Amino acid sequence: MTAAMSAIAVAGLHFAYDGTPALGGVSFAAAPGSVTALVGPNGAGKTTLMRCLAGLEVPDAGTISLAGIDVVADPRAARARMGFLQDFFGLYDRLSVRRCLDYAARSRLVPAAERPGRIDAVAASLGLGGLLDRQAAALSRGQRQRVAIGTAIIHRPPVLILDEPAAGLDPEARAELAVLLRQLAADGMTLLVSSHILAELEDYSTDVLMLDAGQVIGHGPLVQPERRLALVLAGGDGAAAASALVVEAGVTAVAAEGLTVSFDFAGNRAAQAALLARLVGAGWAIAAFEERQGSMQDLYLARLRAARGAP
Amino acid sequence: MNAELVRNLWLEITPQRLIAMPAVLGLVFAIAHVAEGADALRTTAWWMGLGLGVIWGTRQAAGAVMGEVAARTWDSQRASALTAAEMTFGKLFGATAYAWYGVAICLAVFLAAGGDVARGASLGLRVLFAHGVALFASLALLALGGRALVLTSLPHLAGILAGAGMDDPLAWAVEETGWYGLGVDGAVFALATSALFCGWSVLGAWRLMGRELTVPQRRWAWPAFAVFVAAFAGGFGWSEGAVGALRAAFLATTIAVAAAALLEPKSRGEIVRLLGGRVGDAPPSVQALALAAILAVLLGFRGVAVPEVMGSDFATLLPVSVVLFLARDIALTRLVALRAGGVRGAVTAIVWFVVLYAAVPGLLGAVDVAVLLPFFLPVPVVGLGAGTFLTLGAPAVQAVLLWALLAGRVRTGRAGRPALPTTGARA
Structure with missing residues (x-):
């Protein structure tokens, strides 16, 4: 993917906090409409990377392009095309929600004639319709989070950068946030989202970018060409069953553990159903047949161990 | 309209506050007029304006950015598409809008009571200079790495000192030394100097704001200011000839070096x-x-x-x-x-x-x-x-x-x- 085709394009990014390196040559690109999960341990450089993307820090070297705009050379134009919500954010507590959104729209160059409509639309999409005339100080944590997200998207930026957007939210609010982020991506917005809760990121991300010690240790789409399946036998010999499974088409990496036999399967759902029918037809006493997806967490931990040279 | 100015006006100018300021000031002026007469009214209006503008308004200017940092809204503002000029003027005149409202009332009363127009202008310039210095100092501290809200007190103090007024010492100095032998009237010189330094304080705040907003900018402002300070100071040594002017310019420049090195x-x-x-x-x-x-x-x-x-x-x-x-x-x-x-x-x-x-x-x-x-x-x-x-x-x-x-x-x-x-x- 070329930089011109990418909604986010970063090349050779170096940043140091007064001599202490935080990013050491980070490069990646995100396609328009993608949702990239930014993951890594504490101190990996996730927040620094996001702050550089938002034009809040000037890199020591490297280039950053957002929606085709060079962030360092023209930060104002880039910011007009970008929404940014950091993990610790504030709202103007003495202003109403409507004025918080209005100020965000004004300061991100939304034309005056469009502002009232944008405020209503964002409020509706975030479930803030009934709160528009309430002071920000009177809102709950989840409501404040939604208002903050509203300020980041009111100018309909092509790129949205969210640092730990689910932090402090209750399970219901987290689920609503996931729905919202999927909707924004479906509308064509490119998202870069960091979180320590990988299961949530997995819900809505299309790509993953892994950082450790300021370096990219993994980047790519979250696709799973092979699924891990497992059958649990009601009786018999698991090892013998494993040997029999190896000859089936699309089956690899077979392992038996007691009466449980797990394997990777490359076929689609219909092939999976056909396999199950064949095994039952062959007289296998199958008590359970389940899919065990390789999680982003597994992938992340494997990459992290590899990057650190751990077994 | 400037979004930052609008936001500050939403916060600063409310119907209750619009009524409260003239009510309180009216009471003070009425007491002064009844107790001491028209002269006291004029003096009271001038000092009230100075107090409101230099002490309270400067506090607002000093906290215009530091308050955002404390409320964790500063990075959100920095990530907006506002220009450095919009942010500077929005904060300089927005955060201090209510104080200026009070100063305007005081100035109106001062002039209506027969106050000198030049003295009124001097008051306005002092207030603006104090606000400019406070905003500049707060941005300088921020750039230096100061993040604590308590640091608002340092820019506040700097602003108050700037607003304390150099009119009389400047007028005296220019009349004692001549200024490059120009024979300028002391009061006029002091007023013009105040206006110039007001301009420099606002320019400095604008440049530091640009730095905060990570806007690429050519570095001409500081060298220009250093040359200006040297040339300005040199005028006071002119009575001793060119070497006197050089000496004064050198002294002023060394102070600039020391201040820059520290800050x-x-x-x-x-x-x-x-x-x-x-x-x-x-x-x-x-x-x-x-x-x-x-x-x-x-x-x-x-x-x-x-x-x-x-x-x-x-x-x-x-x-x-x-x-x-x-x-x-x-x-x-x-x-x-x-x-x-x-x-x-x-x-x-x-x-x-x-x-x-x-x-x-x-x-x-x-x-x-x-x-x-x-x-x-x-x-x-x-x-x-x-x-x-x-x-x-x-x-x-x-x-x-x-x-x-x-x-x-x-x-x-x-x-x-x-x-x-x-x-x-x-x-």
Whole structure:
């Protein structure tokens, strides 16, 4: 993917906090409409990377392009095309929600004639319709989070950068946030989202970018060409069953553990159903047949161990 | 309309507050008028305006940015598409809008009670200067690494001092010295000077705001200000001829160097690039030092050639010695900042300077070994002789050593830190 085709394009990014390196040559690109999960341990450089993307820090070297705009050379134009919500954010507590959104729209160059409509639309999409005339100080944590997200998207930026957007939210609010982020991506917005809760990121991300010690240790789409399946036998010999499974088409990496036999399967759902029918037809006493997806967490931990040279 | 100004007006100007200000001021003016008469009304209006503008308004200006930092809204503002000018003017006139409302009422009463228009204008300029200095100082502290809300008190104090008014001392000085022999009226000069420095304070705040917003900008403002300060100060020495003007300009420039050395943000990358020959990236202190060096050469070497004409310590190699000490001090502040950055580093550097410039020389004087003084103070020497070597050599050696130490530290990093990339860097 070329930089011109990418909604986010970063090349050779170096940043140091007064001599202490935080990013050491980070490069990646995100396609328009993608949702990239930014993951890594504490101190990996996730927040620094996001702050550089938002034009809040000037890199020591490297280039950053957002929606085709060079962030360092023209930060104002880039910011007009970008929404940014950091993990610790504030709202103007003495202003109403409507004025918080209005100020965000004004300061991100939304034309005056469009502002009232944008405020209503964002409020509706975030479930803030009934709160528009309430002071920000009177809102709950989840409501404040939604208002903050509203300020980041009111100018309909092509790129949205969210640092730990689910932090402090209750399970219901987290689920609503996931729905919202999927909707924004479906509308064509490119998202870069960091979180320590990988299961949530997995819900809505299309790509993953892994950082450790300021370096990219993994980047790519979250696709799973092979699924891990497992059958649990009601009786018999698991090892013998494993040997029999190896000859089936699309089956690899077979392992038996007691009466449980797990394997990777490359076929689609219909092939999976056909396999199950064949095994039952062959007289296998199958008590359970389940899919065990390789999680982003597994992938992340494997990459992290590899990057650190751990077994 | 400026979004930041609008937001501040939403916060500052409410119907209740619009009524409260004239009600309270009206009560105060009524008491003054009834008790003391029209003259007291005029005086009260002027002082109330000064108090509202310089004490309260300056507090608002000082907190315009620091308050955002404390409320965690500053980065959100920085990530907006507002320009540095919009942000500067929005905060300068928005955060202080209610104070200006009170000042406007006071000025109206002052003029209606027969107050002098020039004095009224002076009040307005003082208030604006105080606000400009407070906003500038808060941004300077932010750039230095100050994040604590308590730091609002320092810009507030700076603003109050700026608003305390230099009209009378300036008028006196210009009438005593003439200013480049122009024979300007003292009051007019003071008013014009206030307007000029107002402009510089706002310009400075705008430039620092641009830095906060990471807007690429050409570095012309500080060199221009340093030259302006030197030229402005030079006028007060003109009564002693060109050398007097040079001397005054040199003194003002050295103060600018010292202030910049303490207050400028200190990054390793900046020094690496400077040592790499990128003179355009030189920190403000080094830029001002270059101007001081030019003035020192003009003063010092002319002094050596014709000392009897100059008849002063300044007509010697003393200015060159001062420049060398300043070069050492810039390196020292940077070295201190490597260990303790931000405001703590500046305070630590001040402690070092008190020790080097006051405590140790005092001790040497007390034990009667004044021969070592040239290692700690710029010592006057007239003409070329043995003392010249020590006067110039002692600070020169210290400057070279400290800059070499600094270069080593920033290039290799401390405690095993890897060196910064030196190519493609942007500041």
